[in-house]
Amino acid sequence: MSPRRLAFAVLFSFALSAEAAAQARTLVYCPGESPDTFNPQLSTSAATFDATSRQVYDRLVRFSDRDARLEPALAESWDILEGGRRYEFRLRPGVAFHETAGFSPTRPLNADDVVFSFARQRDPSHPYHAVSGGRYRYYQGMGLDRLIASVERVDELTVAFTLSEPYAPFPAVLAMDFASILSAEYADRMRAAGTPEQVDRVPVGTGPFQFVRYDRDALIRYVAHRDYWRGQSPVENLVFAITPDASVRFQKLRDGECHVIDAPDPADLPAMLADPEIRLVRHIEPDVAYLAFNTEVPQLRDARVRRALALAIDRAAIVEEAYHGLAVAASDPVPPTLWPDGDSAGDGDPNLAQARALLAEAGVEGLSVDIWAPPVRRSYLPRARRVAEMIRADWQKVGVFATITVPEWREFLKNSMVGEHEALLFGWIGETADPDIFLEPLLSCSAAESGANRSRWCDRTFDGLLAAGRRESDPQARTAIYRQALDIVAGEAPLTPLVHSVAFAPVRAAVTGYRVPVGGGHHFYGVDLK
Structure with a gap:
């Protein structure tokens, strides 16, 4: 041995x-x-990413340890061709895969591994697409099933992505956890043995x-x-x-x-x-905690009602009480560390008089809403039930009654993806310094179809602005486009952003x-x- x-x-x-x-x-x-x-391709869970993509796997590119700049990782370099529709990545030679008790690799990383890692997610006819349930929530929620037209092996160490349209944030997207590179050889070996699900249970990466x-x-x-x-x-x-x-x-x-x-x-x-x-390692998280309104339930279909509920919430009180000051009040889903800065969406202060006026204008009396709170602690939502209780108290001031439900965690995730909730507390962490990483998964029509968009809201004008922002390479022009998109979100209120967390990691x-x-x-x- x-x-x-x-x-x-x-x-x-x-x-x-x-x-x-x-x-x-x-x-x-x-x-x-x-x-x-x-397998990080199959999850949106930070706990899963910590256990897999951040220890076991690498991606083609990575973010610097100190800022949001992109750096080469498994790809040594890349070229942008055909007006932004084609990206060619040159792979690092000699990168070794792991060896386990049941698998010994016979070759280093090559283009076949990159093709496999993306073909599994994008091609319903791929032999691994349906393995372990076949739900690729990040890939589908970000619209990559429509954006990526093909992933091809050019030679042993070169792989090419052809896009359906120019997409300025594409290299940054490939730094995200779901874009981890798996071993095609390991997958072939497990499939031949009749145990393809082992790829997702006993991970092999670089x-x-x-x-x-x-x-x-x-x-x-x-x-x-x-x-x-x-x-x-x-x-x-x-x-x-x-x-x-x-x-x-x-x-x-x-x-x-x-x-x-x-x-x-x-x-x-x-x-x-x-x-x-003990010392505390602190940083401001690129995240958002939010309350999503299921726009398909009858009492929340009217945007005036959703705006009223959002206006009644005292975010500053939530920061002090539920977060002990370790957060900043959010005015829109995009964190203040990213552009645009969200000024167009307002300052997020409560306005009870306006909330009551909107409810009256909508002809709503005796409104009742059930709030789902996740049973687990997250950096962006460490005390979900307490936040729900504070929102319930705020809504009582404008004549709205709320109940609170705390489902089991797996049921919370599964059932909220198919719209069984009325309103729910949740959050999002963006791994790239780009507004699209927040707006596409949380609010796009494709994310509503996949279940990642818990508000189940779809606005074609908003989607059109996201598409325009993804094509635009000029930073100032992109800022203007995303400001328009955020204005639509503020008016429609499919979700109300609550806070961006100030995180700290206690270490010995x-x-x-x-x-x-x-x-x-x-x-x-x-x-x-x-």
């Missing part, structure tokens, strides 16, 4: 103490959620960490990829110790059982700041090299322990 095979045959037997783990160069991360798959084992809702284990093209990670072992309760995560951090924790309760911030063994003082990139998430390549 080869040394690498032996590494995968022998499972870890260490105690989950950060101090003990440090002796084995093991980093312990405690997230609040489990991944819903090990990233800094190799997947070893998943104990459902408990642990995920990884080892450093020895042949990683950027150099081997200084951390030899990586463990995700899944811990749903925020207070338990904090206690485990204080006790040294975790090095890094996810989604802390803002109420614990003072204690964290007072602890010399022994952790070095940890930073939160512009797109958010937890990336452990380059992290070390003192």
Whole structure:
């Protein structure tokens, strides 16, 4: 048995103490959620991306660790041809795939892997398209099923994307998690064995960490990829110790059982700041927490009613009470760190008199709305039920009655995609510095069809402006186009943006090299322990 095979045959037997783990160069991360798959193409979950695309996989391009600039990754370079309709990517030679107990690659990365990774998502006749359910929510929600006309192998290390129309943000889109590059050879091997779903359960990528084992809702284990093209990670072992309760995560951090924790309760911030063994890594998230109105339910079809409900919400109070000040009030879905800055959509202050006037104009009395709140904590929505309670209290001031429902997490995701809710609290994290990454998945007609657009709102004028913005390469002209689109959103109010979060990642003082990139998430390549 080869040394690498032996590494995968022998499972870890260490105690989950950060101090003990440090002796084995093991980093312990405690997230609040489990991944819903090990294929990022099939998910919109940040927990899934943290467990897969940010550790196991790479993409053709990546964002800088310090800002939103694009950098080469699996592609060394790219050319934009035919007026922005064709992109040719030259791949990095010699990039090694992972080896597992059940798979040994016979070749490095080549164009076939890129073609496979996108053909699976775009081609309904592809043998892998329907595997594991075949729902490619990012790919479809962003309209890529219509935008990408073909993905072709030009030669061993060159792949070409032909688009149906020019799309200025296209390279940035390829830096997103769903655009991770999978192994075509591994997929062929698993299909021949009659187990194609293994590709989505036991991931094989080119990233800094190799997947070893998943104990459902408990642990995920990884080892450093020895042949990683950027150099081997200084951390030899990586463990995700899944811990749903925020207070338990904090206690485990204080006790040294975790090095890094996810989604802390803002109420614990003072204690964290007072602890010399803990430091907080802060950044403003490129995200939005929002309340989506299902525009297909009878009581919410009238835009005047939706605007009234939005006007009644006190976002400043939500920032202080539910986020302990660790957020900024949102006036539109696009975060203030991206352009346009949203001035055209208003300042988001409550206006109870105008809300009552709009309800009266719409002839609405005794309105009742059920608000779905997610049962899990997210960086953009750490106390969803409390936010729902505050909205309910705000609506009572204008004569609207609200109930609150907290479904089980998987039911929340599944049922909201098919419109079983009336209104729901949710959020979005954009991994690229472009307004289209927020507006297309949250509000476009294609996203309404795929289920990612929880308001189920479709406006063809709005969609036309998005299309114009995607074709326009001049930044000022694009800003003007997106301002028009945001004005439509403000008038129609299919959703009401609530806040953009100020995130902080609590880490042990022994952790070095940890930073939160512009797109958010937890990336452990380059992290070390003192």
